[in-house]
Amino acid sequence: MIIEKNIEKIKQRAKDSVDENYALLEMLNSDSFLAENANIKVKDFYNEIQGQIKCEECGECCREVLIVFEKKDIEILAQHLKENKEEIIKKYFHCFEKFDCYVMNSSPCVFQKNNLCTIYEYRGTECREFPYLDSKPFSEIFKYVFQGYSICPIHFNVIEMLKKDSEIIKAKGDLIGA
Numbered sequence: 001m002i003i004e005k006n007i008e009k010i011k012q013r014a015k016d017s018v019d020e021n022y023a024l025l026e027m028l029n030s031d032s033f034l035a036e037n038a039n040i041k042v043k044d045f046y047n048e049i050q051g052q053i054k055c056e057e058c059g060e061c062c063r064e065v066l067i068v069f070e071k072k073d074i075e076i077l078a079q080h081l082k083e084n085k086e087e088i089i090k091k092y093f094h095c096f097e098k099f100d101c102y103v104m105n106s107s108p109c110v111f112q113k114n115n116l117c118t119i120y121e122y123r124g125t126e127c128r129e130f131p132y133l134d135s136k137p138f139s140e141i142f143k144y145v146f147q148g149y150s151i152c153p154i155h156f157n158v159i160e161m162l163k164k165d166s167e168i169i170k171a172k173g174d175l176i177g178a
């Protein structure tokens, strides 16, 4: 399969695919068996895509996604920058009490320079886990993968590959025929 890496084309496809994506999301939402069956396939898609998409040439998530640091991430960053953690919070973040974490005030991320992360070894937990496909089964995170469809080439291509999967095509056909 040809992998799409061009972010402008991805954004346009996202605009054109709203209804199609919504229908697939609803299918997965209403059929947990279908979503769980996709876990291994998505892992394979991800492994295939990973070798072809280089995050260091993209950096789109650091420009577009809400940037969240946990308390322990702030402490690690403070140690690295040799600054007081309260100062770091004051300069870059606001507290999101409901989830006991900190959200960056600005976007793109202040630590992104020339597409790269200047604090890579000390980046936050969320930064490490995005695009999540390494750490969690698809059936637990597919809502986030759909949210990332217009931002992250990895999310975009995983969903596009899933749309071509025979079980998904059959389930779609059954739904239309029902």
Ligand code: SF4
Pocket: 061, 062, 067, 109, 110, 111, 112, 113, 116, 117, 118, 119, 120, 123, 124, 127
């Ligand atoms: S800390 Fe680094 S990885 Fe995280 S959003 Fe900023 S630039 Fe990206």
Ligand code: SF4
Pocket: 053, 054, 055, 056, 058, 059, 060, 061, 062, 130, 131, 151, 152, 153, 154, 155
């Ligand atoms: S995780 Fe996705 S959006 Fe972020 S840099 Fe990699 S390909 Fe780009």
